[in-house]
Amino acid sequence: MCLGIPAKVLEVTDxxxxxxxxxxxxxxxxxxxxxxxxxxxxxxxxIQNGFAMNVLDEEDARQSLAAIDEYNLIAHVAENAPKPRRTS
Structure with missing residues (x-):
């Protein structure tokens, strides 16, 4: 499962x-x-899979972050993420 997360841009490199x-x-x-x-x-x-996908207004970002927090989605995704394979 992929979870997109709003993020604030601190710096841009062209x-x-x-x-x-x-x-x-x-x-x-x-x-x-x-x-x-x-x-x-x-x-x-x-942000999804390491890519900035689109620009949001601040209110939409804050509402999305509130929903992610309310449903504890970040912890849920981390707990259920596929584990890396061991190589011998």
């Missing part, structure tokens, strides 16, 4: 493979910004 540093679930992470070339620091974005 280039052939644009990226952004976002704050998501209390952590800073680097994500690909190739799908949202208009991205700017201070924007809210929807």
């Amino acid at each position: 280039g052939p493979l644009p990226s952004a540093v976002v704050e998501m679930a209390g952590q800073q992470r680097s994500v690909s910004a190739m799908y949202v070339p208009e991205l700017q620091a201070g924007d809210w974005v929807f």
